Amino acid sequence: MATSGVVDDPNQRPPVIGAAEEGETGPRRRDFLGIAATSFMGVGAVAVVVPIVNQMNPSADVLALASIEVDVSKVAEGSGIKVSWRKQPVFLRHLTGKEVTEANAVAASTLRDPETLAQRTKPGHTQWLVTMAVCTHLGCVPLGIVPSENRGEYGGYFCPCHGSQYDTAGRIRKGPAPKNLQVPEYAFKSASTVQIG
Numbered sequence: 001m002a003t004s005g006v007v008d009d010p011n012q013r014p015p016v017i018g019a020a021e022e023g024e025t026g027p028r029r030r031d032f033l034g035i036a037a038t039s040f041m042g043v044g045a046v047a048v049v050v051p052i053v054n055q056m057n058p059s060a061d062v063l064a065l066a067s068i069e070v071d072v073s074k075v076a077e078g079s080g081i082k083v084s085w086r087k088q089p090v091f092l093r094h095l096t097g098k099e100v101t102e103a104n105a106v107a108a109s110t111l112r113d114p115e116t117l118a119q120r121t122k123p124g125h126t127q128w129l130v131t132m133a134v135c136t137h138l139g140c141v142p143l144g145i146v147p148s149e150n151r152g153e154y155g156g157y158f159c160p161c162h163g164s165q166y167d168t169a170g171r172i173r174k175g176p177a178p179k180n181l182q183v184p185e186y187a188f189k190s191a192s193t194v195q196i197g
Contacts, residue, residue: 066086066197067195067196067197068083068085068195068196068197069189069193069194069195069196070083070092070193070194070195070196071192071193072092072094072128072192072193072194073192075092075093075094076094077094077095077096077097077127078094078095078096078099078147079093079094079145079146079147080092080093080094080129080145080146081145082133082145083196085184085196085197086197088132088133088134089132089133089134089141090130090131090132090133090184090196091129091130091131091132091133091145091157091170091181092128092129092130092194093128093129093130093131093145094127094128095126095127095128095129095168096127097127099155099168100117100126100127100168102155102167102168103117103167103168103169103171104116104117104118106167106169106171111171111172111173112172112173112178113171113172113178113179113180115169115171115180116169117129117169120169120170120171120180120183122186122187122188125188128188128194129168129169129170130183130184130186130194130196131170131180131181131182131183131184132181132182132183132184133145133181134181134182135159135161135162135164135177135181136164136172136177136178136179136180136181136182137159137161137162137164137175137176137177137178138161138162140159140160140161140162142157142158142159142160142164142166142181143157143158143159143160144156144157144158144166145157152165152166152173152174153165153173153174154166154167154168154173154174155167155168156168156169156170156171156173157170157181159175159177162175162176162177163175163176164176164177166180166181170183184196184197185197
């Protein structure tokens, strides 16, 4: 029985001490949960993205081969060697005087991919041709780095896959390859040492 004229409602809850009053500003418990959930998702996204981005970095063995030094002192004129750089084959060829003369006699304007021998070699080292050993058609390794291999009609390189033929300067002369053999970045560290990369 109510004596004050106020009817006791059994479903009415008593006020919670410390509850935010209507119109009061500041974070509420619900806001805190939203902020915590968003932060947790952000940390989770970082935990997923960092390994994905990190796996795109070059591996230690690739970094170790960022540049290599090759001793060419024992490479005879008219022959060459094949080395591996960044898991790709590279030809280093010691051109004869005759091969240099033949390459220089070709007018660059008549070539599919016009380049002179001087553009493809280093000044003072025109007898050394350094190219990637990958045909520019479909990526086969051409023959011709040693005299006993088929060098094609132009005395340079012959690709056995589809018949592309390169001259002594590694320039495309016949066949489906669209470009000359690529010349990587390289420099002579001494008369007999070439650094590739």
